[in-house]
Amino acid sequence: MSPENVNCLPESDVKLTLGLPGGGPISAKPAKPPAAKAQVVGWPPVRSFRKNAMKSCKYVKVAVDGAPYLRKVDLEIYSSYQELLNALEEMFSCLTIWNYLNERKIMDNVNGMEYVPTYEDKDGDWMLVGDVPWKMFVESCKRLRLMKSSEAIGLAPRTPSKNSSTS
Amino acid sequence: MNYFPDEVIEHVFGFITSHKERNAVSLVCKSWYKIERMSRQRVFIGNCYAISPEGVIARFPELKSLTLKGKPHFADFNLVPHDWGGILYPWIEAFAKSRVGLEELRLKRMVVSDESLELLSKSFVNFKALVLVSCEGFSTDGLAAVAANCRFLRELDLQENEVEDHRGHWISRFPESCTSLVSLNLACLKGEINLSALERLVARSPNLKSLRLSRAVPLDALQKILMRAPQLVDLGTGSFVHDPASDAYNKLKATILKCKSIKSLSGFLEVAPRCLSAIHPICHNLTSLNLSYAPGIHGNDLIKLIQHCRKLERLWILDCIGDKGLGIVASTCKELQELRVFPSDPYGVGNAAVTEEGLVAISAGCPKLHSLLYFCQQMTNAALITVAKNCSNFTRFRLCILDPIRPDPVTMQPLDEGFGAIVQSCKRLRRLSLSGLLTDRVFLYIGMYAEQLEMLSIAFAGDSDKGMLYVLNGCKKLRKLEIRDSPFGDTALLMDVGKYETMRSLWMSSCEVTLGGCKTLAKNRPMLNVEIINEDDQIDFSSDDRQKVGKMYLYRTLVGPRKDAPEFVWTL
Numbered sequence: 001m002s003p004e005n006v007n008c009l010p011e012s013d014v015k016l017t018l019g020l021p022g023g024g025p026i027s028a029k030p031a032k033p034p035a036a037k038a039q040v041v042g043w044p045p046v047r048s049f050r051k052n053a054m055k056s057c058k059y060v061k062v063a064v065d066g067a068p069y070l071r072k073v074d075l076e077i078y079s080s081y082q083e084l085l086n087a088l089e090e091m092f093s094c095l096t097i098w099n100y101l102n103e104r105k106i107m108d109n110v111n112g113m114e115y116v117p118t119y120e121d122k123d124g125d126w127m128l129v130g131d132v133p134w135k136m137f138v139e140s141c142k143r144l145r146l147m148k149s150s151e152a153i154g155l156a157p158r159t160p161s162k163n164s165s166t167s
Numbered sequence: 168m169n170y171f172p173d174e175v176i177e178h179v180f181g182f183i184t185s186h187k188e189r190n191a192v193s194l195v196c197k198s199w200y201k202i203e204r205m206s207r208q209r210v211f212i213g214n215c216y217a218i219s220p221e222g223v224i225a226r227f228p229e230l231k232s233l234t235l236k237g238k239p240h241f242a243d244f245n246l247v248p249h250d251w252g253g254i255l256y257p258w259i260e261a262f263a264k265s266r267v268g269l270e271e272l273r274l275k276r277m278v279v280s281d282e283s284l285e286l287l288s289k290s291f292v293n294f295k296a297l298v299l300v301s302c303e304g305f306s307t308d309g310l311a312a313v314a315a316n317c318r319f320l321r322e323l324d325l326q327e328n329e330v331e332d333h334r335g336h337w338i339s340r341f342p343e344s345c346t347s348l349v350s351l352n353l354a355c356l357k358g359e360i361n362l363s364a365l366e367r368l369v370a371r372s373p374n375l376k377s378l379r380l381s382r383a384v385p386l387d388a389l390q391k392i393l394m395r396a397p398q399l400v401d402l403g404t405g406s407f408v409h410d411p412a413s414d415a416y417n418k419l420k421a422t423i424l425k426c427k428s429i430k431s432l433s434g435f436l437e438v439a440p441r442c443l444s445a446i447h448p449i450c451h452n453l454t455s456l457n458l459s460y461a462p463g464i465h466g467n468d469l470i471k472l473i474q475h476c477r478k479l480e481r482l483w484i485l486d487c488i489g490d491k492g493l494g495i496v497a498s499t500c501k502e503l504q505e506l507r508v509f510p511s512d513p514y515g516v517g518n519a520a521v522t523e524e525g526l527v528a529i530s531a532g533c534p535k536l537h538s539l540l541y542f543c544q545q546m547t548n549a550a551l552i553t554v555a556k557n558c559s560n561f562t563r564f565r566l567c568i569l570d571p572i573r574p575d576p577v578t579m580q581p582l583d584e585g586f587g588a589i590v591q592s593c594k595r596l597r598r599l600s601l602s603g604l605l606t607d608r609v610f611l612y613i614g615m616y617a618e619q620l621e622m623l624s625i626a627f628a629g630d631s632d633k634g635m636l637y638v639l640n641g642c643k644k645l646r647k648l649e650i651r652d653s654p655f656g657d658t659a660l661l662m663d664v665g666k667y668e669t670m671r672s673l674w675m676s677s678c679e680v681t682l683g684g685c686k687t688l689a690k691n692r693p694m695l696n697v698e699i700i701n702e703d704d705q706i707d708f709s710s711d712d713r714q715k716v717g718k719m720y721l722y723r724t725l726v727g728p729r730k731d732a733p734e735f736v737w738t739l
């Protein structure tokens with residue numbers, strides 16, 4: 001078994017001096033692994049539970065226009081826009097997700113206000129939720145805002161969107 | 168043979184608690200065997216397939232505490248298919264039918280269903296302690312059954328399990344009459360928790376000494392809970408995020424000052440670094456600190472914290488502490504016995520922040536260190552030799568260089584000499600994990616010097632069968648050997664087949680052993696189960712014996728091939 005990357009080590013950069021740590025010049029900086037190194041199954045030997053816990057979890061703030069405080073959701077735990085909006089519905093229990101797939105509007109049961117789900121992306125722009133594939137959205141979303149429909153001029157769709165395959 | 172009545176001998180045996188010693192005592196003579204078995208209360212089964220539950224009950228009818236381990240260790244790293252086995256239910260079923268008054272159950276790497284938890288909770292009136300480590304297969308419904316039915320529950324300890332969250336407020340199922348809790352560890356739970364129910368539970372548990380919360384418990388809830396339990400000795404926080412200028416945070420700071428007994432601290436599953444100053448006042452009492460699930464804390468904040476922790480005996484951290492931070496640990500924590508440094512980037516060979524320098528500093532500064540788990544970017548022979556000189560007390564030494572076949576970056580040599588120095592110096596070494604570029608030579612050293620070695624983990628190491636043979640011949644106390652991606656084949660495997668009956672188990676994956684070799688091994692060996700894990704139908708059993716076996720797991724057993732093996736597991 002000859003591991004493939006033994007030959008990739010930058011031998012010419014290394015002075016072969018055996019000195020106690022701190023004693024001589026440390027001539028070898030940690031060698032960068034070859035860029036195309038394949039992931040070895042089960043290496044490094046870290047328990048799956050720990051690996052999963054260390055995955056970057058994606059907590060973003062959720063603001064609802066008119067609500068006194070914000071909430072936070074972890075986008076990583078949902079796998080589709082529908083799941084996310086259902087969770088938001090539970091969180092802000094006065095709202096109902098109404099015909100999301102077609103109209104992308106959220107309805108306040110009590111006072112009849114309509115909300116449009118929007119998010120701020122990595123560039124700082126405010127976007128309508130639902131245009132891009134779910135994973136791309138999770139990657140780029142920095143915060144969510146349920147915007148009052150009356151303010152969402154130019155953002156809210158007037159016609160049902162054709163692109164509803166968003167999970 | 169006995170000069171004393173049996174009752175006297177039994178009384179003496181009551182002072183013998185370790186499993187090894189009780190096992191030894193039971194071998195002295197028939198009379199001692201009988202007295203010992205009738206009085207043994209704690210039974211440890213390292214491999215749930217080595218014996219049947221009925222066999223355990225028959226031999227130890229008075230048992231109160233059972234420890235069971237299921238899947239092989241490499242299952243932790245996704246090397247064992249999901250439904251390989253390790254199922255709890257038959258054990259609970261058998262015990263429920265018997266007259267055993269089970270009070271404690273400790274499980275590791277087992278598949279635990281909600282049905283088994285429910286049956287457990289209803290079958291044993293005096294059930295007191297449930298400890299689940301790296302288990303799976305159950306949900307919060309199973310926990311609800313335990314909460315509702317175990318009236319004298321003292322300990323519910325869930326460590327790193329995969330628990331399905333079924334909502335439904337399982338914490339509320341603890342009846343008002345349940346006031347016996349001493350230890351409650353919920354850290355691994357992912358779902359929402361009914362915070363007021365939890366607070367009320369803590370309030371009515373005056374004996375609660377250990378409480379570890381999940382991520383779903385925010386900082387303000389933590390404060391309320393701590394108000395109810397100032398007597399805690401072991402605390403695991405949940406989410407530790409708040410505006411440091413807020414009332415809630417200031418309240419927490421004040422409350423923590425009342426918790427004068429806290430010696431062990433963990434959690435910080437989500438943390439805002441500016442909030443950490445709240446715990447500085449209790450750091451001087453800490454003997455155990457686990458920040459290994461807190462990636463949000465940067466090196467400097469870690470250092471500020473650790474500088475207060477002069478009494479620390481156990482430290483689990485992430486490699487973002489850096490070599491510099493480890494230097495601070497070395498100069499501050501003179502009582503340190505156990506250190507674990509985990510990778511903050513567990514997915515790859517990324518930017519590990521610790522090297523051999525950190526380890527050398529620790530070895531120089533912490534004379535009581537005996538247990539180490541160290542994930543690092545690189546290691547040198549010189550460093551290992553120095554560590555061996557500084558610290559000859561190691562009982563557990565696990566080194567993981569993130570690039571598994573990395574040589575000494577200074578000399579470009581394999582790390583044989585370094586590990587050789589460790590095994591030669593550390594005469595009490597019981598557990599060793601190797602990594603880095605290694606030849607057969609390191610195994611020669613291990614066979615020669617590692618006389619007390621019980622568990623050895625090998626990955627991507629060695630040149631030939633000689634390596635494995637050095638270990639099998641030399642390490643008389645070896646119990647568990649696990650090898651992956653190393654060039655050991657049939658010659659090594661078959662040289663001394665009797666050896667495996669003195670061990671608990673052997674795992675070999677991606678090595679050079681063939682189907683024929685495994686078949687030969689298994690022939691006429693009723694005390695061994697030789698299992699081939701045949702994922703994706705890689706092996707065609709009807710044809711060529713020269714095929715290499717992807718994964719082999721063999722273990723000694725009293726009960727022959729197991730009946731619950733899935734399709735892809737073949738017992739030869």
